[in-house]
Amino acid sequence: MFTLTQSLFTEVRRRARLVRSSGDAGLQTVEWIFLVVGILAIAAIVITAVTVFVQGQVGKLPG
Numbered sequence: 001m002f003t004l005t006q007s008l009f010t011e012v013r014r015r016a017r018l019v020r021s022s023g024d025a026g027l028q029t030v031e032w033i034f035l036v037v038g039i040l041a042i043a044a045i046v047i048t049a050v051t052v053f054v055q056g057q058v059g060k061l062p063g
Contacts (some may be wrong), residue, residue, distance in 0.1 A: 004043065 012035070019027060027035070 004042075004046065008039065012039075
């Protein structure tokens, strides 16, 4: 999970550098909104997957 997050942030930084170097003033508000919503969606998917996995493993515990 950490590797996925690290890769995501590395890609975001790379794209931000690319935009800054291309002569544009920066990201527009709409682009930031899409970027943040995309990151939140990915985080929600990862959290859901981890939660489902952990709950499945807890169900296997003797008790």
